[in-house]
Each structure stands twice: as structure tokens, then as C-alpha cells.
Amino acid sequence: MNSLIQKAKECHALSKPEIIRLLEDNSINEELFQSADKIRKQFVGDEIHLRALIEFSNICSRNCFYCGVRAENKNIERYRLTPDKIIQLAENALKTGYKTIVLQAAEDMYYTAEMLSDIIKEIKKNDTAVTLSIGERSYDEYKILKDAGADRFLLRIETTDKELYKQLHPNMNFENRIRCLKNLKELGYETGTGCLIGLPGQTINSLADDILFFKEFDADMIGLGPLIPHKDTPLKDAKPDGFWLSLKVLAITRLLMPDINIPATTAMETINPEGRILALQSGANVVMPNVTDEFHRSRYEIYPGKKSVDYTKLEEKFKQINRTISKNKGFR
Numbered sequence: 001m002n003s004l005i006q007k008a009k010e011c012h013a014l015s016k017p018e019i020i021r022l023l024e025d026n027s028i029n030e031e032l033f034q035s036a037d038k039i040r041k042q043f044v045g046d047e048i049h050l051r052a053l054i055e056f057s058n059i060c061s062r063n064c065f066y067c068g069v070r071a072e073n074k075n076i077e078r079y080r081l082t083p084d085k086i087i088q089l090a091e092n093a094l095k096t097g098y099k100t101i102v103l104q105a106a107e108d109m110y111y112t113a114e115m116l117s118d119i120i121k122e123i124k125k126n127d128t129a130v131t132l133s134i135g136e137r138s139y140d141e142y143k144i145l146k147d148a149g150a151d152r153f154l155l156r157i158e159t160t161d162k163e164l165y166k167q168l169h170p171n172m173n174f175e176n177r178i179r180c181l182k183n184l185k186e187l188g189y190e191t192g193t194g195c196l197i198g199l200p201g202q203t204i205n206s207l208a209d210d211i212l213f214f215k216e217f218d219a220d221m222i223g224l225g226p227l228i229p230h231k232d233t234p235l236k237d238a239k240p241d242g243f244w245l246s247l248k249v250l251a252i253t254r255l256l257m258p259d260i261n262i263p264a265t266t267a268m269e270t271i272n273p274e275g276r277i278l279a280l281q282s283g284a285n286v287v288m289p290n291v292t293d294e295f296h297r298s299r300y301e302i303y304p305g306k307k308s309v310d311y312t313k314l315e316e317k318f319k320q321i322n323r324t325i326s327k328n329k330g331f332r
């Protein structure tokens with residue numbers, strides 16, 4: 001067996017040059033994926049945690065270069081769901097059997113912390129975990145939301161390459177994003193981060209930094225996916241070739257962080273028909289089906305072709321790879 005993979009399996013630690021060697025050498029991919037699958041089984045078992053994703057607003061104040069819902073895109077129909085509608089979608093999902101509701105939106109300040117608190121409190125009357133994915137807010141807002149009962153928060157760093165971060169995120173600031181992540185952790189959220197893979201100008205060197213950042217920050221969840229170029233964004237001509245590299249970053253992340261939660265993201269499946277299954281067999285243990293109604297889901301177009309999950313077929317699909325659906329909330 002490759003000695004670096006062996007080391008990662010035993011020590012859950014690698015140096016930056018070692019991560020770079022694994023990322024560059026494609027002859028070890030099968031062994032890497034299988035090893036990550038073994039570590040996943042050993043530390044977090046065969047249960048897959050399902051998270052019901054509700055995309056409640058696509059009105060965004062930001063202009064991230066890769067994202068289809070960026071403020072300057074005039075070619076999409078914008079929407080905001082009412083608190084009642086959000087709660088209704090959550091309750092439908094809970095009836096289906098979900099144990100986590102993920103409230104995700106573009107960076108839309110229309111929803112004050114107080115408004116979101118009321119929604120969280122209502123949903124938390126049920127036996128469920130609530131995850132937020134609503135972007136950058138102040139410490140005080142994060143605290144109000146935590147006090148309302150939110151359990152987890154997802155905020156990808158997107159890239160730890162500061163120069164690249166600056167190019168892709170006009171009027172945003174890397175330090176503030178780090179501040180947000182630290183605040184969330186300090187407030188007691190299970191905190192998730194992650195990155196995009198295949199960004200123009202992104203190097204293997206910077207992906208190794210991303211992986212080391214996940215480990216150093218001790219994230220509870222890591223969401224990764226390939227860039228899927230959207231025609232109405234500045235990155236429209238980028239190459240959508242990040243799938244295998246994403247799978248490698250996922251597998252190495254699992255080897256270094258054996259007990260965290262790692263989703264098989266929708267972007268992985270969108271770019272490769274087998275992507276979700278491959279991710280689940282290379283270290284992932286979470287799936288996040290979209291439970292937004294079809295009308296709004298199609299308007300939440302951060303990238304094109306977004307694949308949806310057929311809930312009724314999930315159990316059968318998982319069974320084929322000897323996995324089951326978890327019946328608990330699936331904290332780290």
C-alpha cells in the first residue's frame with residue numbers, strides 16, 4: 001500500500017507536501033478512495049444521515065463570481081418564502097422522517113435575526129435538529145439564532161487562497177469570513193465549512209492549504225464540490241472538470257478527520273451521474289435532499305442542472321451499497 005495513505009489511515013495527519021503528493025498522483029486514486037471508505041465505516045459507520053434542505057430566498061446582496069444567484073444576475077426570477085411557507089416545508093419534511101432541517105438562503109438581510117428566530121423556534125417544537133446556511137452575519141445575530149435553538153451552521157470558506165478569494169468575492173473580506181467561522185464555533189454551533197474545487201487559478205498547493213485549514217479549524221462538517229460554471233456569471237467559460245479532484249479532496253479530508261460529517265453534495269452528482277454514490281463510497285456519510293417545492297427550487301439556481309434526490313428511491317439505492325438511513329439526528 002502507498003505509504004502516505006497508510007500513514008493517513010493510522011495517524012490522521014499529513015504534512016502539506018504529503019497532501020500535495022497524494023493530490024498530484026492519480027495512480028493511487030482507487031486506493032485512496034477505498035481507504036477513506038474504510039475509515040468512514042470504522043469511525044462513523046454505515047448509517048447515512050439525511051438533511052432536508054429548504055432554500056428560502058434567492059435574493060442576494062453579494063456578487064460571488066461563480067454563483068448564479070449573485071446580485072448582478074438579472075436573468076433570474078427572485079423569490080422569498082414567507083415564514084409560514086418555510087415552516088410548512090419543514091413540517092412536511094419532518095413527517096417524511098427527516099431529523100434535520102437545513103435552512104439555506106442567499107445573503108438576504110430582509111430576514112432579520114428576530115424573524116429567523118421565530119421560524120427556528122417553531123420548527124424546534126418538533127424533535128429535530130436545525131442547521132442554518134445563511135452567510136455572514138454579526139456575532140450578535142449568530143447568538144440570537146443559537147439561543148432560538150439552531151444547532152448547526154454551514155459557511156464554506158470557498159478557498160483559503162487569499163488572493164483568489166479576493167478576486168472571486170468583490171466587496172467581501174477573507175478575515176471577516178474567518179471571524180464568522182470562529183464566532184459560530186465559540187457560540188457552540190456544530191460548524192461546517194468547505195471549498196469549491198476547480199476554480200480558475202486554484203492550485204493543488206492551495207487545495208492542500210484548504211484541507212489543512214479544515215483540520216486546524218476542527219470543522220464538524222465539510223462540504224465540497226466541483227465548480228459548475230453558470231452562464232450568467234463571470235466564470236461562465238471555466239472548465240467543469242473538478243469532479244475527480246473533488247473526490248480526492250473529500251477522501252483525504254475523511255482520512256484526516258475520521259469522525260466528522262461529510263455530505264455527498266448535489267454538485268458532485270450534477271457533474272457526474274454516479275457522483276453521489278462515488279462520494280458515499282469515498283468517505284461521505286451525509287446526503288442533503290432538497291425539499292423546497294419545485295417552483296422555487298428551479299429558481300435557486302446557484303449552478304445549472306442541479307440534480308434532485310428522489311426520496312422514495314433512496315433507501316433502495318443505499319441498500320445496494322450496504323448502507324442504511326440513520327434514524328437519529330446525526331451530530332458529530
Ligand code: 5AD
Pocket residue numbers: 066067068156158195196225226227228229230267302303
Ligand atoms: N458551482 C458549484 N458550487 C457552487 N456554489 C456556488 N456557486 C457554485 C457553482 N457555480 C457553492 C458554494 C456555496 C454553496 C452553497 O454552493 O460553495 O457555498
